[in-house]
Amino acid sequence: MDEVRTSGIPLSEARPCDFCKGKIAPIFYVITIKHAFFGKGANQTLGMFQFFGGMQNDGQDAKRLAIAENFSPNADRAIVVSEDDRINTQLFICQDCYLRGPVDLAVIAEKRHKETEPEEEKANG
Numbered sequence: 001m002d003e004v005r006t007s008g009i010p011l012s013e014a015r016p017c018d019f020c021k022g023k024i025a026p027i028f029y030v031i032t033i034k035h036a037f038f039g040k041g042a043n044q045t046l047g048m049f050q051f052f053g054g055m056q057n058d059g060q061d062a063k064r065l066a067i068a069e070n071f072s073p074n075a076d077r078a079i080v081v082s083e084d085d086r087i088n089t090q091l092f093i094c095q096d097c098y099l100r101g102p103v104d105l106a107v108i109a110e111k112r113h114k115e116t117e118p119e120e121e122k123a124n125g
């Protein structure tokens with residue numbers, strides 16, 4: 001088996017579970033929420049897909065889409081994903097919350113985002 005890749009978080013950045021405010025030790029989960037949307041590359045690629053025959057449900061649609069991607073300059077940006085920590089939200093979830101759920105991700109993410117926004121943004125609303 002290949003070695004598992006890991007990254008680290010300093011202890012100073014540890015905090016209680018973002019859902020129940022309970023302890024996270026010894027094992028917890030880190031959820032990173034990134035925003036994604038369809039960019040202009042999607043329309044360009046779909047246009048080329050139509051040029052090469054479009055959807056035919058003949059088992060060759062994926063191949064036509066791959067060819068369309070090769071001819072579309074922004075195919076790799078058809079779906080745009082945020083990689084900015086000012087926009088993305090990282091949540092800690094304890095094993096209890098993870099296993100028992102349900103958890104309202106949107107509410108907790110918004111709360112966490114407000115906790116982490118810089119002080120001057122809070123002052124300006």
Ligand SMILES: [Zn+2]
Nearest residue numbers: 017020094097
């Ligand atoms: Zn919890």
